Amino acid sequence: MISCMVPGSFDPPTKGHLDVIKRCAGIFDHVVVAVVANPSKEPMFTAEERQDLLEECVGDWDNVEVDTFSGLLVDFASLKGVDIIVKGLRAMTDFDYEFQMSQMNRHLSNIVTMFVATKPEYGYLSSSLVKQVAGLGGAIDSLVPDLVAKALKERFADDN
Ligand code: PNS
Numbered sequence: 001m002i003s004c005m006v007p008g009s010f011d012p013p014t015k016g017h018l019d020v021i022k023r024c025a026g027i028f029d030h031v032v033v034a035v036v037a038n039p040s041k042e043p044m045f046t047a048e049e050r051q052d053l054l055e056e057c058v059g060d061w062d063n064v065e066v067d068t069f070s071g072l073l074v075d076f077a078s079l080k081g082v083d084i085i086v087k088g089l090r091a092m093t094d095f096d097y098e099f100q101m102s103q104m105n106r107h108l109s110n111i112v113t114m115f116v117a118t119k120p121e122y123g124y125l126s127s128s129l130v131k132q133v134a135g136l137g138g139a140i141d142s143l144v145p146d147l148v149a150k151a152l153k154e155r156f157a158d159d160n
């Protein structure tokens with residue numbers, strides 16, 4: 001059985017993330033979506049909220065599980081028995097940082113990182129921009145799943 005891990009902050013999950021996860025589900029026997037508990041930027045949604053949102057989004061894909069982790073990604077991959085990390089690349093601007101992380105992970109363990117090119121229509125999409133647009137009242141419905149759009153609207157309503 002060949003498994004992969006798709007790690008990220010997912011704050012919140014976007015249609016770009018789900019496109020990468022769905023393609024992995026079609027390629028690998030098993031996919032672990034790994035939600036980092038403490039991302040570098042203060043998250044809008046807690047790790048449990050991000051896990052819940054993702055679980056609802058991937059509910060129909062039988063070979064996908066969602067879990068949270070803290071600490072090193074390579075340690076979590078080893079704990080889960082996964083030896084391939086998959087990251088989505090939107091543009092060359094993503095590449096430097098993603099390549100650097102993949103080299104560090106390779107240094108830390110023998111793990112392989114594979115890159116999946118994001119669907120062109122999601123090439124400009126990021127969780128940060130989605131939050132910014134949602135916070136300013138812009139339309140995000142085509143960028144995130146409905147339940148994520150609802151969660152964002154509720155979060156911004158709570159904040160006001
Ligand atoms: O959504 P992001 O910001 O691209 O996700 C980044 C993530 C979670 C993959 C990265 O921050 C990560 O791997 N964090 C765990 C800490 C770690 O292992 N650091 C060393 C790897 S370079």
